[in-house]
Amino acid sequence: MSAVQEQETKKQKLEQEQEAAQETVQETVEEIEQEEEEEGYTEEDLKLGHELIAAVIANDLEKAKALLEQDADLCFNGDDLGRTPLHHAAEHGHLDMVNWLISEKHPYNLTDKNEVTAGELALKNNHEQVYKVLVDHGVRIELLIRAMKKVFGDEGDDENAIANEAYLSQKLHYDDNKLMDENNDAVMMGWEGPLMVEHAKVMCPKEGLNVINVGFGLGLIDSELQKYKPKNHYIIEAHPDVYAHMLELGWDKKEGVKILFGRWQDMVPTIDIQFDGVFFDTYGEFYDDLKAFHECVPKMLHENGVYTWFNGLGATNQFFQDIYCEVSEIDLREIGLSTEYIEMPISTWAEQGVWDGVRQKYWVLDTYKLPICKFLKQ
């Protein structure tokens, strides 16, 4: 067989495999949709479901296995709180039961009627080992989903760009130390001030450095960075209202400051200097955008420089935050950067009246995990 023929055969085989895999995914999606359509449980389902929950609470693995064989719903959530077997196993700290449930493909991320995850129940009840198993499993699943998206393609990229464009075309307003969008969602809030002080400190520990901030918002981090008299202080900002606000405040006239007005996706490729400190904090973007920015960093960062980013990953759920922080660390390691999370207490978000007039609270955690990324040592 010639090399060309061999390649063609391989290509055909690959195409067949991809088609078969796509069909399997399609079938699974259809099955899930059908299950979702079927409303409520039959009496038999309820009986088996409650028995399964009882077996899980009693840590009776054999009984639980037998019930599953009799077709009990692995994710039965018919109790008052809408908690699944994994919630109950995690709450009671039954490690073997947790391991069995996830081995049976119980999703790790189901929430109850109060948006509580199994992981949070393990954490709240100090079941450290169970919590670690759940976090590790969550990380594995997220990486697997990532790998599948790579193989089968992901429409997410286009959707992300559309969401960011939609944000950028909205009218914004500054209001009482907040930057708000048209829907009264907060783009940036003053309670984040202490976080910005720390980010500035780690990326710009002395005077005369080259620094860049992506996303001006309230200008909190930029005001902090100015205190260290940077030699070059680049700021990328894409929203016309924010840009106009920056000009009103005279940011374009500050010594060393260079404003790049546009999306970072378009501005970063135009930059021809390297930075001692890089900070990233945008809005109307998703994890894939953050990851795409991570990938730009090795070109922008001086060999001894520090890269840090606003860590709002899973910020309304400690369990999800711990999973996404690990996923991010893995993503960053893949592009040659180490990550250390410095934990700092944060309480300003919980002060009286902070969220008044804000449609959706985007933060509930008492600890902030501030990421410090550097080039991995060879």
Ligand SMILES: C[S@@+](CC[C@H](N)C(=O)[O-])C[C@H]1O[C@@H](n2cnc3c(N)ncnc32)[C@H](O)[C@@H]1O
């Ligand atoms: C959360 S605020 C930044 C707050 C800032 N760290 C501070 O200390 O005040 C996010 C900013 O990113 C800007 N932004 C959103 N998408 C952007 C993009 N693709 N490129 C550049 N800036 C963007 C927003 O307009 C907004 O000003």
